[in-house]
Amino acid sequence: MGSKCFHNVPISEPDQLVNDLPKDDLLSTERIDKKLNNYNKLDTIQEEKPNSKMSTPSEKLKEKNLLSPPQINKGIKKHNDSSGHLRKKQKNFFINEKEELKEEYEKSVLKIIQKHNRNNQDEELIENCLKKHFFMKDLDKQARKEIIKEMSLVSVQSNTYLFKQGGIGNYFYILKEGSIELISRNDSSKQKIKIGESFGELALLHGANRYQSALTLSDCYLWVMERKNFRKIVDHITKMNYEENKNFIESIPILANIHHTQKTILCSFLYKENFQEGDFIVKKGDPAHCLYIVKEGEVDCSLNGKVVRTLRKGDNFGERSILVDSMRSLDCIAKTNCVCYSVSTSTLKSMLGDNFRNLLYLNFIKSAFNRSKIFSRFNVQLLDKVFHLFKPLNLKNTDIAYKENYLKSSKIVIVIDGHLINKITRDIVANRGTILFQYELFQNSDETTDFDIIPQPDCLLIEANTKEFLSLLGGSFKELMAQTELIKSLSKISILKNLPTNKLEYLVQVISEEKFEDGDNIVTEGENGDKFYIIKSGKVDIFINNKYIRTLNEKEHFGERALFFHEKRSATIKAVGEVTVFSISHEDFEKNIESNMKEYLMNRLYLQDNVIELKDLLFKMPLGTGNYGNVSLVRNKKNKFPYAIKAISRNQINAEQLHLNLELERSILLKIDHPFIVKLVKSLKDKNNVYFLMEYIKGKELFDVIRDIGLLNKPQTQFYGASLMLAVDYLHERKFIFRDIKPENVMVIQNGYLKLIDFGTAKEISDRTNTIIGTPHYMAPEVILGEGYSFQVDIWSIAICMYEFVCGGVPFGENAEEPMDVYLAIVNDKMIFPNFCKDSDFKLLMQQMLTKNPISRMSKFSQIKNHIWFNGFNWEDLISLNMEAPYKPSLKKDKEEKNDILFVDYIKSLGEEKANNSKIDPKTLAEYNNWWEKF
Numbered sequence: 001m002g003s004k005c006f007h008n009v010p011i012s013e014p015d016q017l018v019n020d021l022p023k024d025d026l027l028s029t030e031r032i033d034k035k036l037n038n039y040n041k042l043d044t045i046q047e048e049k050p051n052s053k054m055s056t057p058s059e060k061l062k063e064k065n066l067l068s069p070p071q072i073n074k075g076i077k078k079h080n081d082s083s084g085h086l087r088k089k090q091k092n093f094f095i096n097e098k099e100e101l102k103e104e105y106e107k108s109v110l111k112i113i114q115k116h117n118r119n120n121q122d123e124e125l126i127e128n129c130l131k132k133h134f135f136m137k138d139l140d141k142q143a144r145k146e147i148i149k150e151m152s153l154v155s156v157q158s159n160t161y162l163f164k165q166g167g168i169g170n171y172f173y174i175l176k177e178g179s180i181e182l183i184s185r186n187d188s189s190k191q192k193i194k195i196g197e198s199f200g201e202l203a204l205l206h207g208a209n210r211y212q213s214a215l216t217l218s219d220c221y222l223w224v225m226e227r228k229n230f231r232k233i234v235d236h237i238t239k240m241n242y243e244e245n246k247n248f249i250e251s252i253p254i255l256a257n258i259h260h261t262q263k264t265i266l267c268s269f270l271y272k273e274n275f276q277e278g279d280f281i282v283k284k285g286d287p288a289h290c291l292y293i294v295k296e297g298e299v300d301c302s303l304n305g306k307v308v309r310t311l312r313k314g315d316n317f318g319e320r321s322i323l324v325d326s327m328r329s330l331d332c333i334a335k336t337n338c339v340c341y342s343v344s345t346s347t348l349k350s351m352l353g354d355n356f357r358n359l360l361y362l363n364f365i366k367s368a369f370n371r372s373k374i375f376s377r378f379n380v381q382l383l384d385k386v387f388h389l390f391k392p393l394n395l396k397n398t399d400i401a402y403k404e405n406y407l408k409s410s411k412i413v414i415v416i417d418g419h420l421i422n423k424i425t426r427d428i429v430a431n432r433g434t435i436l437f438q439y440e441l442f443q444n445s446d447e448t449t450d451f452d453i454i455p456q457p458d459c460l461l462i463e464a465n466t467k468e469f470l471s472l473l474g475g476s477f478k479e480l481m482a483q484t485e486l487i488k489s490l491s492k493i494s495i496l497k498n499l500p501t502n503k504l505e506y507l508v509q510v511i512s513e514e515k516f517e518d519g520d521n522i523v524t525e526g527e528n529g530d531k532f533y534i535i536k537s538g539k540v541d542i543f544i545n546n547k548y549i550r551t552l553n554e555k556e557h558f559g560e561r562a563l564f565f566h567e568k569r570s571a572t573i574k575a576v577g578e579v580t581v582f583s584i585s586h587e588d589f590e591k592n593i594e595s596n597m598k599e600y601l602m603n604r605l606y607l608q609d610n611v612i613e614l615k616d617l618l619f620k621m622p623l624g625t626g627n628y629g630n631v632s633l634v635r636n637k638k639n640k641f642p643y644a645i646k647a648i649s650r651n652q653i654n655a656e657q658l659h660l661n662l663e664l665e666r667s668i669l670l671k672i673d674h675p676f677i678v679k680l681v682k683s684l685k686d687k688n689n690v691y692f693l694m695e696y697i698k699g700k701e702l703f704d705v706i707r708d709i710g711l712l713n714k715p716q717t718q719f720y721g722a723s724l725m726l727a728v729d730y731l732h733e734r735k736f737i738f739r740d741i742k743p744e745n746v747m748v749i750q751n752g753y754l755k756l757i758d759f760g761t762a763k764e765i766s767d768r769t770n771t772i773i774g775t776p777h778y779m780a781p782e783v784i785l786g787e788g789y790s791f792q793v794d795i796w797s798i799a800i801c802m803y804e805f806v807c808g809g810v811p812f813g814e815n816a817e818e819p820m821d822v823y824l825a826i827v828n829d830k831m832i833f834p835n836f837c838k839d840s841d842f843k844l845l846m847q848q849m850l851t852k853n854p855i856s857r858m859s860k861f862s863q864i865k866n867h868i869w870f871n872g873f874n875w876e877d878l879i880s881l882n883m884e885a886p887y888k889p890s891l892k893k894d895k896e897e898k899n900d901i902l903f904v905d906y907i908k909s910l911g912e913e914k915a916n917n918s919k920i921d922p923k924t925l926a927e928y929n930n931w932w933e934k935f
Contacts, residue, residue, distance in 0.1 A: 106162065106163045106167060106168075106169070106170055106171060107170065107171075109156055109160050109161070109162060110154040110156065110162075110171075110224065111154055111155050111156070112152050112153070112154050113152075113153045113154060113155055113221070118148070118151075118153070118223075122153075122176070122223070123148055125174070125176065125196050125223075126147075126148050126151060126174055126223055127144060127148065128196065129174050129196055129197065129198050130144050130147065130148075130198075131144070133198060133201070143233060146233045147225065147230065147233055150225055150229045150230070150233065151174070151223045151224065151225045152223070152224055152225070153176065153221060153222070153223055153224075154221070154222055154223075154224050155219065155220065155221050155222075156178075156216050156219070156220045156222065157216065157219055158178075158216055158217065158218045158219050158220075159215070159216060159217075160215070160216045161213055161214065161215055161216075162180070162200075162214040162215075162216065162222075163200070163210050163213065163214050164210065164213045165183075165184070165210055165211060165212055165213045166209050166210060167209065167210050168209060168210075169200060169202050169209065169210050169227075170226055170227055171200055171224045171225065171226060171227070172198065172200050172201055172204045172224065172225045172227070172230065173198060173199050173200045173214075173222045173223070173224050174196070174197070174198045174222060174223040174224075175193050175194070175195050175196065175197055175198075175199075175220065175222055176195065176220075176221040176222055176223055177195065177220060177221040178195075178216060178217075178218045178219055178220030178221060178222075179192065179193075179216070179217040179218045179220070180192070180193040180199075180214055180215065180216055180217065180220060181193070181214070181215050181217055182199060182212045182213070182214055182215075183212060183213045183214075183215060184211065184212045184213075184818075191212075192217075193214075199214065200214070201820065202819065202820055204225075204227055204230045204231075204786070211818050211819065211820070231770070231786070245267040245270060245341075246263060246264075246267055246767060248270070248293045248295070248314065248341060249263050249266055249267065249270075250263075251293070251314050251316065252291070252293065252316050252319070253319075253363070253364045253367040253368070253416075253433050254291075254319050254323070254360040254361075254363050254364045254367075254416075255360075255363060258352070258359070258363055262351055262352070262859075262860060263767070264767045264768050264790035264791075265351065265790065265792070265854050265855045266343065266347075266351065266855070267767075270293075270341045270342065270343050271341065271342050271343075272295070272339060272340075272341055273339070273340050273341075273342055274337075274338075274339055275297075275334040275337070275338050275339070275340065276334060276337055277334055277335070277336050277337050278333065278334060279333065279334045280331065280332070280333055281299060281332040281333065281334060281340065282317075282318070282328045282330075282331070282332045283328060283331055284303075284327075284328050284329060284330055284331050285327050285328060286327060286328045287327060287328075288318060288321030288322055288325070288326065288327065288328055288345070289344055289345050289346070290318060290342040290343065290344050290345070291316065291317075291318040291319060291322055291342065291343050291345075291348075292316060292317050292318050292332075292340045292341070292342050293314070293315070293316045293340060293341045293342075294311050294312060294313055294314065294315050294316070294338060294339075294340055295313065295338075295339040295340060295341055296313060296337075296338055296339040297313075297334065297335070297336040297337055297338025297339060298310055298311065298312050298334075298335040298336050298338060299311040299315075299317070299332055299333065299334055299335060299338060299340070300332070300333050300335045301317060301330045301331070301332050302330060302331045302332075302333065303329075303330055303331075303397075303457050303458075308330065308457050310335060311332075317330075317332055319360075319364075319416065319417060319460075320394075320416065320417035320418075320458075320460045322345050322348070322357075322360070323357055323360060323361065323392070323416065323460065324392065324394050324460065325357075326394070329457075329458050330457075347855065348360070350853070350855055350856045351855045351856065353858075353863070358387070361387075361390065361392065361416075361462055362383065362384070362387050364414065364416055364433075364462070365383055365387070365390065365414055365462065366380040366383055367433065368414045368433055368434060368435055369383070369435070371433065371434075372434070372435055372438055373438075374438045374439060374442050375435065375438065375442070375477070375481075377481045377484060377485065378477070378480065378481055378484065379480070379481075379484040379487075382473055382480070385472065385473065386464065386468075386469050386472050386473060389464040389465065389468055389469055389472070390412075390462050390463065390464040391462065391463060391464070392416075392460065392461070392462050393460070393461040393462065393463055394458075394459075394460050395418075395455040395458065395459045395460070395461065396455070396458055397454075397455055397456060397457045397458050397459075399454070399455060400423075400452050400453070400454055401420055401453045401454055401455055401459070401461065402449070402452070402453040403452050403453075404449060404450060404451055404452050405448045405449065405450075406448060406449045406453065407446065407447075407448050408436075408437040408440035408441070408445060408447050408448065408449065409437065409440045409441050409443070409444050409445050409446070409447075409466055410465070410466055410467075411436075411463045411464065411465060411466055412435065412441060412463060412464045412465075412466055412469055413430070413435065413436035413437075413461055413462075413463045414433075414434070414435050414436070414461065414462050414463070415430045415431065415432050415433065415434055415436065415459065415460075415461055416432070416433075416460040416461065416462060417432060417458075417459060417460040418432065418455050418456060418457055418458055418459030418460065419431050419432055419455075419456055419459065420436060420453050420454070420455060420456070420459065420461075421453070421454060421455075421456045422451045422453065423451055423452040423453065423454045424451045424452075425451070428456075429453060436453075441466065441477065442477050442478070444476060444477075483505075483508055486508050486511065486582070487501070487504045487505065487508055489534060489555055489582075490504050490507060490508070490534075491504060492555075493534070493557055493560070494604070494608055494673070495560050495563075495601050495604055495605060495608075496601075497673065498600075498601075498604075498673060498674055498675055499593075499597070499880075500876050500879040500880050502876050502880075503592060503593070503597075503880060506592050507584055507588075507589070507592075510584065510585075510588040511582050511583070511584055512582070512583045512584075512585075513536065513580060513581070513582055513583075514580070514581050514582075514583055515578070515579070515580050516538075516575040516578070516579045516580075516581070517575060517578060518575055518576065518577050518578065519574060519575065520574065520575045520579075521572055521573070521574055521575075522540060522573045522574070522575060522579070522581065523558075523559060523569050523571070523572065523573045524569060524572050525543070525544065525545075525568075525569050525570065525571055525572040526568050526569060527568065527569050528566065528567075528568060528569075529559060529561065529562030529565075529566075529567060529568065529569045529586075530562055530566075530585060530586045530587075531559060531562055531583045531584065531585050531586065532557065532558075532559045532560050532562055532563050532583065532584045532586075532589070533557060533558055533559050533573075533581045533582070533583050534555070534556075534557045534581060534582040534583075535552060535553065535554050535555060535556055535557070535579065535580075535581055536554070536580040536581055536582055537554055537578075537579065537580045538554065538575065538576065538577055538578055538579030538580060539551055539552060539553045539554070539576045539577070539579070540552050540558075540573050540574060540575055540576060540579060541573070541574045541576055542558070542571050542572070542573055543571060543572045543573075543574065544570065544571045544572075546572075549571065551576070552573075558573055559573075560605070561605065562586055563584070563586055563589045563601075564598065564601065564602050564605070566586075594880060594881060594882040596751055596753070596881030596882065597675075597880055597881040597882070599751075600675050600881060603695070604673070604679075606636075606639065606641040607679050607681050607695055609636070609681070610681065610682050612636060612681070612682070612693070613684065614684050614686065614691065614903060614904050615902065615904060616636055616637050616638065617634040617635070617636065617637070617643070617645065617693075617902070617903040617904075618634060618635045618636075618637055618900045618901065618902060618903060619632060619633075619634055619900075619901050619902065619903040619905075619906035620632070620633040620634060620635055620642070620900075621633045623644060629646050629647045629648035629649065629652065629689075630646070630647050631644055631645070631646045631647075632644070632645050632647070632903070632906070633696060634903050642696040643681065643693050643694060643695070643696050644693075644694045644695070644696045644697065645691055645692065645693050645694065645903065646691065646692040646694065647689045647690075647691050647907065648662065648689060648690045648691075648692075649688060649689050650687075650688055650689065650690070650932065653690065653928070654925070654928050659928065659931050661760060662690065662935075663931075663935075664762070664763065664764075665692075665759050665760060665762070666680065666683050666692070667764070668736055668759050668762050668763075668764060669692075669759055670682075670683075671734065671736075672730070672731065672734065672736070674726075674727060674730045675753070675879070675881060676723050676724075676726060676727040676730075676753065676754050676755060676756060677727050677730070677731075677755065677756045678694060678695055678697055678747075678755050678756065678757045679694065679695040680692060680693070680694055680695075681693040681694065681695070683935070685932075685935060686904075686907075688907075689907065690935060697747050697749060697755050697757065698749060698750055698891060699747040699748050699749035699750060699755065699889055699891065700747065700748050700889040700891070701743065701744060701746070701747060701748070702720065702743040702744075702746035702747070702748055702754065703742075703743035703744045703746075705743075705748045705887055705889065706743060706804070706805060708887070709886075709887055711805075711806065711807075711808055711836075712805040712806060712886075714839065714842070715886060716805070716886040716887070717802055717805045717806055717842075718869075718870065718873050719878070719883065719885065719886050720754065720801075720802075720805060720886075721798060721801070721802040721805070722870070722873065722875065722878055723753065723754040723878065724741065724746070724754065724756070724798045724801065725795070725798055725861060725864060725865075726875075726878065726879055727754070727756045728741065728756075728794045728795070728798065729861040731762075731794075732791040732794070732861075735764055735765060735766065736762055736763070736764055736765075737762065737763055737764075737765055737769065737790070737791050737793070737794060738756070738759070738761070738762050738794050739761045739762065739763065739771075739773050739774050739793065739794070740758070740760075740761040740773070740774050740775055740778070740797075741778060741794055741797035741798055741801065742775050742777075742778045742797065742800075742801065743801060743804070744775075745757055745758045748885075748887065748889055749889075750888065750889070750891060751881075751885060751888065752884075752885020752886065752887055752888040752889075753881060753885055761773050761774065765790070765791075767790055768788045768789060768790040769788070769789065769790075770786065770788050770789075772784070772786055774793075774797070776813070776819045776822040776823065776826075777800065777810045777812070777813055777814075777822055777826075778796075778797040778800045778801070778810075779793070779796075779797075779823075779826065780792070780793040780796035780797070780826075780854070781826055781827050781852045781854075782854050784823045784826060784827060785827070789854070791859075792854055792857060792859035795849060795857075795858075795859040795861075795864070796849070796850065796857070796859070798849075799845075799846060799849035799850050800812075800850070802845075802846070802849075803846055803850070806837060806839075806842060807833065807834050807837055808834070809834075811831045811832070811846070811850060812825040812826040812829050812831070813825035813826060813829075827852070831846065831847065831850055833846075839869075841867075841868050841869040842869055844868070844869070845858075845864075845867050845868075845869045848867075849864065
């Protein structure tokens with residue numbers, strides 16, 4: 001048996017690359033575990049030592065006995081110009097993925113001697129340098145080999161600046177001969193580069209501005225590489241066959257329902273193994289430590305020399321041994337030359353936690369329900385509530401699973417491994433991954449068997465008592481599935497879709513069903529409205545002043561304003577044929593919807609007005625200047641509802657190449673609607689500007705709020721941390737990654753709740769992306785290392801914020817002034833807590849959320865939600881806006897202009913901006929004009 005793999009690279013490498021590796025790169029479980037352990041060496045929390053650099057200004061005063069403990073917050077407030085809680089606002093780094101960086105002065109001083117051609121000594125010099133580098137040392141051999149191929153040898157004369165501080169960085173350098181000095185901050189800091197050392201690595205990470213100057217002290221020879229070539233190599237290697245890897249994971253029932261973030265991480269920890277015909281992959285009696293998936297070829301599973309099944313591409317084996325922690329029960333032999341992927345038990349434990357077996361069982365149960373034709377409409381999230389009722393049953397092929405006269409509906413039985421057969425006829429009654437007697441369960445049948453049911457061969461089941469299962473959930477399968485369908489219908493209604501599940505469940509309980517005959521008036525124009533309606537079956541016609549307007553069909557709704565306002569009906573709704581509707585009364589709605597939530601939903605009625613145009617807006621006052629364009633407060637002429645409107649000039653869009661950014665931001669914002677996220681109403685344009693009509697957010701940046709409060713206590717940190725997680729979880733469920741969570745991008749509004757703003761760095765992804773983007777102190781290690789990352793980086797950033805709330809500074813690079821120093825700290829430093837942080841549960845949460853190894857990191861929302869530190873925290877009250885906010889900003893009343901003017905007249909009064917497109921080539925300008933017409 002033999003296997004070859006890359007270390008630290010996804011399994012998607014092509015076979016020819018794998019076969020180039022030397023024999024000493026053989027995979028073993030021990031090596032995988034060692035890799036995980038090495039990753040975790042840096043994930044140790046430490047107490048702050050005396051004179052530690054992490055001390056905040058107030059802590060230093062406390063150590064000098066100048067502040068007593070109750071004065072700490074006061075001390076924090078007095079040092080608002082310092083670091084940490086007191087740091088200055090930071091901008092994010094952003095490299096547009098679809099635009100090449102402009103070539104600067106840097107390229108002009110480099111004289112290429114040879115390209116893609118080097119001797120063994122040169123390759124060894126470059127290889128040794130890359131292996132020592134903090135973000136390239138973990139690249140696999142093939143990646144380093146490809147990088148070496150792309151490096152060019154250049155010469156630079158003595159007393160020449162390779163690059164100057166502030167210039168755009170495009171190149172990474174390794175010194176071959178000569179002497180170079182790096183100079184920072186007006187000659188205040190100098191560093192000599194030795195032969196074989198590298199510099200300029202920010203170019204590979206960001207293409208950001210140089211924070212140092214590089215001066216040659218003699219004639220020099222250097223190996224150089226452009227950023228775009230480096231990114232192409234790393235991106236190509238990490239993306240190859242990624243979808244195939246993910247599909248393999250999806251095909252394994254015990255892994256199919258793990259969080260999509262965990263699936264993405266797991267793709268990087270599957271390993272490829274090659275077997276020759278006749279090789280034993282596993283032997284009966286061996287300890288189980290791996291789950292296998294067949295990629296190519298065939299594998300025979302044998303018991304005492306007899307083949308019981310043959311596995312082909314996409315089939316998997318080994319779950320049973322992992323789930324029950326037993327020895328292998330079958331011999332698995334390569335029938336042909338084959339390739340298998342494997343994931344170790346230690347990897348699953350590292351990713352899912354010590355309770356990983358229960359999670360795998362739960363995943364399997366959910367997968368069986370989802371794949372069932374009968375139970376696919378069942379809400380599998382309900383299984384979390386009843387999982388404790390399920391018990392595994394490990395059977396030998398000589399056992400009897402269920403004896404004759406077994407009541408078919410008495411137990412919910414799911415086959416995890418093997419299958420169940422009729423002892424008499426030998427017919428299969430339940431295959432692997434299916435539910436036994438599904439129809440009888442659904443119908444609550446009293447039918448019994450007239451045969452024994454036995455396992456074939458050995459079999460692993462999981463079962464629960466049906467009566468206990470349904471009693472705990474409060475209804476029959478039919479009732480539960482009908483309730484699920486109704487909740488789905490309610491959640492699709494725009495004004496109700498953001499209600500938490502418990503509120504929707506309440507509405508389902510108070511909903512009424514009403515029937516109408518053809519021609520009946522369901523509501524009449526002019527009468528007082530007191531009910532909201534959803535059409536269950538049939539259709540209705542709408543009339544205003546006896547004039548037909550339109551027809552509504554099944555699952556459409558009407559009368560939603562009656563839930564909020566005691567006002568007269570604006571139309572008559574008539575039944576067309578027999579019609580059945582669900583109705584919710586104003587009184588029932590009011591009983592369980594709190595004032596904050598009601599205000600939020602009422603605002604949504606106005607924010608859903610997508611027929612509003614520029615001519616409908618009145619200018620009230622300027623609000624400020626954003627990253628792009630000016631922002632103004634406006635009101636709707638008809639109902640006086642306020643909006644913020646951002647105007648971006650056509651000239652600026654062309655000059656700064658903002659087309660893709662604006663298109664992406666609009667696309668994302670139009671798809672999201674959440675209480676903790678700013679809402680985009682619509683985009684508009686005239687001949688000179690593009691406009692974003694937004695929800696008007698009146699409040700204060702969280703950056704400033706935490707400086708007003710000082711060090712946050714546990715309830716305050718829970719409130720803000722949980723709010724961010726709810727917003728981000730909503731985005732992640734819709735495949736959006738934010739990538740720049742920080743206090744500057746969060747507003748605290750008048751009622752004290754949060755609003756996530758500024759989606760300039762957000763992106764829609766299927767699973768992972770590679771762009772290096774974000775604000776340095778809040779970036780996860782995998783973003784910096786450039787090997788690809790997924791949604792979990794947003795959770796890392798939230799954890800950084802929470803640490804900052806409690807400790808007064810960020811955990812990594814708090815005192816670092818240069819971006820590269822921050823990156824080094826994030827990748828290499830251990831987490832230290834200041835002396836005044838005594839909450840052991842909080843420290844544990846931070847250690848788990850800020851684990852540098854992404855596979856071990858706690859980044860699944862449900863895990864964080866159920867963490868001991870959040871015990872007693874009412875998540876439902878938070879999302880229902882029924883929790884008392886810890887801080888409500890004192891805001892000055894808006895100073896409005898005395899005389900209302902139309903917004904379009906206000907824009908004209910600013911003067912039409914004349915577009916200067918002289919620097920844009922005709923082809924690009926034509927593309928911009930085409931984009932403008934389609935926007």
